Amino acid sequence: MMLIPVIICGGAGSRLWPVSREAHPKPFMSLPDGQNLLQKTLLRALALDGVTEVMTVTNRELFFKTEDEYRALKPQAQCLSYVLEPFGRNTAAAVLSAALQLDQAHGPEALMLVLPADHLIKHTDAFAEAVANAARLAAAGWLVTFGIQPQYPETGFGYIESDSDALDGGLKVKRFVEKPSQEKAEEYLAAGNYFWNSGMFCFRVGTLLDEMKAHAPEVHDAVAATLKQSRLTEATAHRCLSLEGELFKNVPDISIDYALMERSAKVATVPCNLGWSDIGSWNALSELTPEDEAGNRFEGEVLVHGANNNYVHSPERLAALVGVQNLIVVDTPDALLIAHKEHTQDVKQIVAQLKKSGHSAHLLHRTVHRPWGTYTTLEEGHRFKIKRIVVKPGASLSLQMHHHRSEHWIVVTGMAKVVNGESTMMLNSNESTFIPAGHRHRLENPGVIDLVLIEVQSGDYLGEDDIVRFQDNYGRAPC
Amino acid sequence: MMLIPVIICGGAGSRLWPVSREAHPKPFMSLPDGQNLLQKTLLRALALDGVTEVMTVTNRELFFKTEDEYRALKPQAQCLSYVLEPFGRNTAAAVLSAALQLDQAHGPEALMLVLPADHLIKHTDAFAEAVANAARLAAAGWLVTFGIQPQYPETGFGYIESDSDALDGGLKVKRFVEKPSQEKAEEYLAAGNYFWNSGMFCFRVGTLLDEMKAHAPEVHDAVAATLKQSRLTEATAHRCLSLEGELFKNVPDISIDYALMERSAKVATVPCNLGWSDIGSWNALSELTPEDEAGNRFEGEVLVHGANNNYVHSPERLAALVGVQNLIVVDTPDALLIAHKEHTQDVKQIVAQLKKSGHSAHLLHRTVHRPWGTYTTLEEGHRFKIKRIVVKPGASLSLQMHHHRSEHWIVVTGMAKVVNGESTMMLNSNESTFIPAGHRHRLENPGVIDLVLIEVQSGDYLGEDDIVRFQDNYGRAPC
Known part of the structure; x- marks a missing residue:
């Protein structure tokens, strides 16, 4: 049974501005341990049993950067392949491009494991076990999601409600639910059969293609047409499919969840507890840095007087905090962010302002x-x-x-x-x-x-x- | 009646770090209108009736900088003279050096007007009037202070208590009082005969020298001995006395207030309302920048989302505030300060930490x-x-x-x-x-x-x- 991890490396990560920018998005941000989320995703994929190829779907502009990050890990070069998008077109297009390419290379029986490159997973053993369960279910014809057991009533994620039917290593999915209210989130947590939708999937390539044809034929056909006109580039030693831009424009901008998962009757979930985080804000990222006795977490040279419960990321300049609490301070050579910990989700509003005004600081670093x-x-x-x-x-x-x-x-x-x-x-x-x-x-x-x-x-x-x-x-x- | 303003340009201004540093202290900080406090002090002095010379007492290391700042204002070159200290030795030494030098150049009848270079005075007409009163009292043999009418019960200044005896243009001083408690400060405000001690003075040169000999002979003699071994430098066209370092070390480190004003019986004050501020913290400085409808005051490019009542000084980099209140943010190329408005006095604690650790950021700019x-x-x-x-x-x-x-x-x-x-x-x-x-x-x-x-x-x-x-x-x- 051939399992090919497909890393989806995209998205702007605008809630992690100013370190994450369009041309240097969240998967490329260096974490306190020196690795970035993209590298961690590759290592996670390579550590799985029997993996001989890892495919990466990313933007054409990010290709050389992605290669650099991978190269730093010294993986076996022959195991990497790429699908390069001319621009972002949501997850249905990304997953389907990979599936069509895998179908051509390995046939419909191959299994694909879809891994977003901007998530963190702490428990690698639990991950391997969940993947094994997912692969078994996928091989049996299920479209498999990974349902993260909720730790608290989070209102920022979508949920998966499971049926009572137990499958071999998973559960049948009853329905997907949108980001809930606080009240609903608490209900879900108490109910026990609701899971966070992690955005990771496992599919048999043939099943995915058949289900897409049935439930989202316009996406399937547009992506298939694009692939026919796309070429394998020769810029590197890797198999590297560069998607044709004019045809790709015709692909509907829709997520795999909307296009397929919510419409198909063949959806299962593998409940799991992976120490998963989507690192969705500076709050989440700050927790990777240990706190001192005053509750402060610092990366860089920081002096304090009467300040506690703050996070400072200032790798290049001296920072001083005086009498402040609950702040997120992120310093980069050309832009500085100061946010209250309770409002870190609103950082994306700053990025929206920058975009609107044509300022390059949402896009490029110095x-x-x-x-x-x-x-x-x-x-x-x-x-x-x-x-x-x-x-x-x-x-x-x-x-x-x-x-x-x-x-x-x-x-x-x-x-x-x-x-x-x-x-x-x-x-x-x-x-x-x-x-x-x-x-x-x-x-x-x-x-x-x-x-x-x-x-x-x-x-x-x-x-x-x-x-x-x-x-x-x-x-x-x-x- | 010859009146010579004596600008005292010294002190580190550590509460205004990181813009103010030892090698670029508070008088040199550029204000929102483009001038600095030193330049404003010189202009204020030159605007007084009949002024033909302005003397500046400053550190030898700050001389070229001081000249540059003055030159930018294009004053008449012949009206500037300098006393250069090898190191700071408090205000008694600075004032006395100037007085001895003026005595030699112009005789004991000359009047000296001592002006700290790090204060702001808004009402120039009231200042001119107060100086006229002070000069008349000084000529009559009084050691004259400028008593600022308190606007609120400030606990950060010393106070002057006046006697009921009215003089021509002023009041006799009963005593000086140290920085009071909140309760005392409120009493003083209500009483009406207490004034903020501004650190500005007016003296007849001969009176000052006699009174120093009488009340602080050790200071007088040590400064006089230093001047005998000091030389007029020829680095510039200006009369420029560079104090000899070995002898200057013997001068007691004491303020003019302690050495003389609190001991002499000949002290008067000119009560005045000058729109005076000693710009003693970032709070005071921030008030020079107009506020927007959310109470924010910005110098530089700043984006906000849900933030109010903040001050940001970031002339060179983009800054973004999200969901924060009552912050002072000061950005420089090599150091960043974030302080709560209620704790801006504690900025000096950061400077103390830097000094202790031997970090150059208290001393030098990039x-x-x-x-x-x-x-x-x-x-x-x-x-x-x-x-x-x-x-x-x-x-x-x-x-x-x-x-x-x-x-x-x-x-x-x-x-x-x-x-x-x-x-x-x-x-x-x-x-x-x-x-x-x-x-x-x-x-x-x-x-x-x-x-x-x-x-x-x-x-x-x-x-x-x-x-x-x-x-x-x-x-x-x-x-």
């Missing part, structure tokens, strides 16, 4: 990830901009040219291979070069350690769009 | 002022440091050499004259040079606009103390 590495804008002002550029070993930027700016490059560590107009040179640390406006140039790291360099740009116009690309290793547009 | 301009450390890491350097028109750094680091200089704006080993060159914007370790070098701004350059240092050791100075325009030590 450090921007690129396929070849990262750049960080250190300072910009009239006619100049300073960046710190890190190029990964073996990586190179595109062969490019700028009309309006010159660039000074100073190598701080590592070795740079530089094409500058007609000449090619090697620059060692502490050496520099100057690229005049209008010169074709290329930066490459031929070494085995990171290349770090400082770029000082000067010119009349310093926008990122003043770039003409002549050749690019990552398939990016020529201009 | 941008450091030097006689020739400023430097800002943009980033530092293993084997590299990046600075943004601004050199004032006509200024130059010392001729220097570093043993352990090389420096890349890239001119962003302005013109640089660079001595690099044996050669001298001019660098225009967008040009660069490289100073190898061990090379003598000098950087000068020969132009009429600021020279801005980026310096990228690299080497095994990048401490500020790896510097050998061969020649310096500002009298700084050769190494």
